[in-house]
Amino acid sequence: MRLGIDIGGTKTDAVAVDESGALAERIRLPTGFGHAAVVETAVAAVSRLGELTGLAPGGFQSIGVGIPGMVDATSGHVAHAVNLGLDRLELGGMLAGRLGVGVRVENDVKAAALGASHLLGLTGTVAFLNLGTGMAAGIVVDGRLWRGSTGIAGEIGHLPVDPDGPLCACGQRGCLETLASGSGIARQWPTDDPFPVRALYAAAERGDPAARAIAARLAVGIAAAVRVLVLTVDPATVVIGGGLSHLGERLLGEVHEVLHDWERTSPFLASLDLPGRVRLVPEGSPVAALGAALVGEN
Amino acid sequence: MRLGIDIGGTKTDAVAVDESGALAERIRLPTGFGHAAVVETAVAAVSRLGELTGLAPGGFQSIGVGIPGMVDATSGHVAHAVNLGLDRLELGGMLAGRLGVGVRVENDVKAAALGASHLLGLTGTVAFLNLGTGMAAGIVVDGRLWRGSTGIAGEIGHLPVDPDGPLCACGQRGCLETLASGSGIARQWPTDDPFPVRALYAAAERGDPAARAIAARLAVGIAAAVRVLVLTVDPATVVIGGGLSHLGERLLGEVHEVLHDWERTSPFLASLDLPGRVRLVPEGSPVAALGAALVGEN
Incomplete structure (x- = not known):
């Protein structure tokens, strides 16, 4: 045990x-x-x-x-x-x-990557994209954590994708984390609601134009994170987890929509099958605790 | 043999x-x-x-x-x-x-990554950033090529870094390749010179403002490629090769300057020691042929 x-x-x-x-x-x-x-x-x-x-x-x-x-x-x-x-x-x-x-x-996040990979029975190269307060990915190869040379492999939240984007806590501008993370949403949509991202989605559903724009940027940011992971470590599966993943199928649907839009203008992206690689972590699974139990096993 | x-x-x-x-x-x-x-x-x-x-x-x-x-x-x-x-x-x-x-x-490019890693005696995780007609990276881990799930690991040339950037041949906008590759330079600086990038550098040295701006974007694009590689696969060394690497120490100096500029505004980036990870492939070494001889050895 x-x-x-x-x-x-x-x-x-x-x-x-x-x-x-x-x-x-x-x-x-x-x-x-x-x-x-x-x-x-x-x-x-x-x-x-x-x-x-x-x-x-x-x-x-x-x-x-x-x-x-x-x-x-x-x-x-x-x-x-x-x-x-x-x-x-x-x-x-x-x-x-x-x-x-x-x-x-x-x-x-690394522990959750290992746990999610194990729970879903995934083999080969797997990325776990954690959308919590911040954004980071954990990478698992053949059932083992991939840490890189200095342990920062997968820290994609601080990759800038827009030179005119908002200032990030890391000192850069337009980082992926400013678009697609709990802190990024909180900065754009201040609220006292205990579930700020659900409140944002509810406002977007009511037709609030600011909320719709923020939710759209969230989906684009997640899609861009998937693209970064695929064009660097080329995982067969990108598992989306973390607090924002509780938005569930609706979030996944919006990310798929962005990825399909991209495919229409880029045959290159279409050849990568980005939408087919993305899935959600099973709701309520203790993937990080599970991964912590397995860390160092292999 | x-x-x-x-x-x-x-x-x-x-x-x-x-x-x-x-x-x-x-x-x-x-x-x-x-x-x-x-x-x-x-x-x-x-x-x-x-x-x-x-x-x-x-x-x-x-x-x-x-x-x-x-x-x-x-x-x-x-x-x-x-x-x-x-x-x-x-x-x-x-x-x-x-x-x-x-x-x-x-x-x-993958063969050259293996050859460069072998030639330089590098161990652990190594990235080879090829700046030729296009931009792509090859990744070597513990002396073996890392191909990813579908063989596209390291295809970072088609990662967009500016939504308002020029249209790329891949159908996206503002890809790294539009900034830092032979084709990207050729589109910005049409010339009959047999060595277009040397001609660009000569014009920049003479003070031509357009040439200086293009050369500056080249250095920023290479620096951004290094950042992408470090925050995803975390190589201890990024070896710059390909046709543009013949610009040599001058190019490396400009890339270092960009990376040091970034460190001044981002303590996070400063903690990664990006400048210390970058080096040029030795001029005139047949790294791709050498790597081709070693492919599949291990």
Whole structure:
């Protein structure tokens, strides 16, 4: 049995995965804020899954954690996980000290890429396009995470696609993330609604021209991200996940529409079958926790 | 001894490579135009290297060919090699028939990526950015070509970076290739000079404002291509090759200048050390022929 934990901004998902890679147990906890509370959340998740499975921490074949921010998978060091109140944290070392066993730490998008690839039974080259607060992709090749030389492979959110676009937090202009991410939408469509992107879609449906324009740019930004991934790493499948993916089939339909429009003016793009490569992550699947359980397995 | 042939638009380079991977022999022939003449050129190259090494075709450990266009490395089928007068050609099969041994065929940019990576002794993830008539990259991981799911990994020339940019031959607007390729320069700076890009640089040096603007866009386009490669496949080194790389240190200096400018406004980009990753392919090295000799070795 393997154990995987996905520490998110407000909630923590944790799963136990059996020998065959199937989900055996799944729990959810609120995430604490700050260094000590984040460590306690992870310890509590291991303890609770230990009760459900009857296993001590050392009884699991492996324990892995997915967490936002800059993660050094070798050392277990986490930096810049702003939503969790973490500047720098030796998460791997601290958890190993508390649990008495080694713990693997991975960036949550990379963990989700591995989990989604496993859950959907995808082989070969797979990209997982995460549309959360920011935009980033995780790449999986033959069932293994592809990190690149310095761990930034797939950081496509900061690729500019319009020199006259809005200023991005990264200091560049017109990055993909300014079009197609939670933060990009929030900047264009300020609202108190707890689900800002659903509010945007509702306003677009009511015919609000500003909302329609923002929703259209969102679809174009996602389509452009798919094009970037295909023309660089050439994945057979691009799985769309993250908070914005809860918009579901409607979002997918709009992205397909943009891709089909492009095909009408570019025979080159048409030859790539971009629409046929895109799919949504199954709603409600704990892909990042699942991936965290599998990180380092292969 | 392995044999590699690089069939270019006007000339064909061919090399014999010894057990240690070092260049043993090197020849150059004019390339014939059209199906029959291209096959004859390759046969002549094998024959000439056979005389120099004393080996019959079957005496080489392997024979590989790099050629422009869409290449199916499995079948040896070549399509759309317009400059060679080839629409469709079963090059692998025809050469095997003529020579009595199997021949591997690969796209010339991919072969050059493998050759450059080998020549420079680069390990890990390497990108070779080819600036020829078009723009494309070849990606090498741990000494092996990375083709992606459908063989189009690295086709970054057709990534748009400006929605208001010029129309590209692919049907999109503002593709990287419209800024940073021989065809992109030719469209902006028509000339009868046999070395159009050198003529452009000379005019820019004389202070011609149009030439200076085009040369500046060239450097920005190359810098943007480096950024795309780093934020997707994260190579430790991006080797710049192809016809435009003959501009040498001056071109590299201008690209470095753009990358350093970007670092001043984006701490994120500064953290990636883009300037430190870029280098030129050694002038005059037959990297595509060398790579063709090594294709399929590993």
